[in-house]
Amino acid sequence: MISRVFVIILFLNLWAWDNARAQGEKEFIKHRIEQLASPGFHGRGYVMNGGNIAAQYIADEFKSYGVLPLGQNGSYFQEYDFSINTFPGRVFVQVNKTVLKPGPDYIVNAASSAWHSKKRQKMKLLDLSEVRDSLQWDSVKKSIKPGGVYYLTGADTPTNKLSLGIRKFATELPEGLFIVPKHGKLTWTANTNKVPGTIVYIEDTVLPKKPKKVLVNVDTRYVDVFKAKNVIGYVKGTEQPDSFIVFTAHFDHLGRMGKNALFAGANDNASGTSLVLYLANYFAQHPQRYSVAFMLFSGEEAGLLGSKYYVENPIFPLQQIRFLVNLDMTGDATNGITVVNGVSHEPEFALMEEINADSVYAKKINKRERTSNSDHYHFSKEGVPAVFIYGNGTKPHYHDVFDLPKEITLERVDGLAQLLIKLTGRLTEE
Numbered sequence: 001m002i003s004r005v006f007v008i009i010l011f012l013n014l015w016a017w018d019n020a021r022a023q024g025e026k027e028f029i030k031h032r033i034e035q036l037a038s039p040g041f042h043g044r045g046y047v048m049n050g051g052n053i054a055a056q057y058i059a060d061e062f063k064s065y066g067v068l069p070l071g072q073n074g075s076y077f078q079e080y081d082f083s084i085n086t087f088p089g090r091v092f093v094q095v096n097k098t099v100l101k102p103g104p105d106y107i108v109n110a111a112s113s114a115w116h117s118k119k120r121q122k123m124k125l126l127d128l129s130e131v132r133d134s135l136q137w138d139s140v141k142k143s144i145k146p147g148g149v150y151y152l153t154g155a156d157t158p159t160n161k162l163s164l165g166i167r168k169f170a171t172e173l174p175e176g177l178f179i180v181p182k183h184g185k186l187t188w189t190a191n192t193n194k195v196p197g198t199i200v201y202i203e204d205t206v207l208p209k210k211p212k213k214v215l216v217n218v219d220t221r222y223v224d225v226f227k228a229k230n231v232i233g234y235v236k237g238t239e240q241p242d243s244f245i246v247f248t249a250h251f252d253h254l255g256r257m258g259k260n261a262l263f264a265g266a267n268d269n270a271s272g273t274s275l276v277l278y279l280a281n282y283f284a285q286h287p288q289r290y291s292v293a294f295m296l297f298s299g300e301e302a303g304l305l306g307s308k309y310y311v312e313n314p315i316f317p318l319q320q321i322r323f324l325v326n327l328d329m330t331g332d333a334t335n336g337i338t339v340v341n342g343v344s345h346e347p348e349f350a351l352m353e354e355i356n357a358d359s360v361y362a363k364k365i366n367k368r369e370r371t372s373n374s375d376h377y378h379f380s381k382e383g384v385p386a387v388f389i390y391g392n393g394t395k396p397h398y399h400d401v402f403d404l405p406k407e408i409t410l411e412r413v414d415g416l417a418q419l420l421i422k423l424t425g426r427l428t429e430e
């Protein structure tokens with residue numbers, strides 16, 4: 001007969017062991033998020049070689065785990081290129097006498113051209129709040145003098161009323177400097193285009209009461225051929241090596257807006273990258289019946305360019321992918337996880353829920369229909385069974401300078417890792 005005390009001790013041991021493992025998972029992921037989002041990786045974007053420093057880091061990690069290369073010519077890399085507008089030099093904005101902080105106080109539209117004020121320049125006020133149709137918009141556009149300096153109020157009206165969108169709005173402006181006060185969160189992007197104007201969005205609470213004069217110095221460099229790399233590795237299946245379970249995440253982020261504004265992208269997407277690295281390390285030690293591949297894409301922020309290139313130039317036939325899980329923004333799963341495409345992949349979604357019975361791993365698993373906002377998209381379009389999982393966290397930081405490692409809670413990220421490990425096991429059982 002097994003003694004009660006022994007059972008309790010056994011239980012306590014298991015609990016301690018489980019706790020230690022959870023600690024290990026979180027530590028592993030935390031360390032890698034801190035590395036990838038550190039200043040030396042320069043926001044894993046388009047300046048100071050940030051993207052390629054990150055690619056090399058991931059390849060070195062793969063190698064140290066014993067994950068095999070699955071890129072070109074026996075390497076971990078798949079190289080390709082695209083054009084991108086970058087901000088490698090000065091980014092300086094002063095309104096009246098107030099010098100503003102790049103990032104928290106203002107962002108420069110990512111497609112902007114350079115602008116160099118020799119001295120403070122007087123702004124011409126242009127109110128767009130009355131622009132309600134394209135005829136009115138056309139006549140306002142005609143009134144804008146190329147090379148002029150404008151303070152644009154009510155800019156939300158034409159973007160909303162004419163559904164221009166921020167990107168389209170920027171393409172409609174001529175050469176010139178456009179200061180646009182904005183209320184609420186500033187969100188930066190990456191842009192493969194360049195527009196004639198220089199557009200600066202300023203958080204309205206930091207503006208002086210009567211903004212009259214402005215001094216702006218923005219250096220830009222349009223890179224026609226930016227060389228990027230996807231990083232790809234795999235663990236060979238023990239019984240059906242030609243069938244693959246694939247984990248993907250984008251490792252790139254927005255880089256730097258000038259020397260002083262670092263977009264570290266800790267949650268977007270050092271978190272998903274680090275979770276994929278955790279899985280790569282795990283599966284290297286626990287090979288499955290199928291092969292398990294790990295694809296870390298670049299160019300996501302510029303428009304899903306890395307995964308698009310991969311899908312157009314697959315390393316092995318796309319039909320061999322039994323299931324693909326894309327992880328983007330998984331640093332905090334306090335309120336559960338959401339599975340995009342969970343609706344169209346009902347059996348796999350049901351399997352996840354079954355594994356998660358009684359909310360063991362995730363507090364709640366939500367499902368959503370198709371979206372085009374991350375790297376699962378091009379795979380889905382080609383008929384690859386693919387889902388995109390993100391964490392339902394507690395922090396609002398997104399595409400801003402506050403997306404930092406210290407903001408990542410890692411709440412229930414260990415549970416997500418375990419759920420994905422169990423899911424892989426079940427999917428490769430048959």
Ligand SMILES: [Zn+2]
Nearest residue numbers: 268269301399
């Ligand atoms: Zn993003």
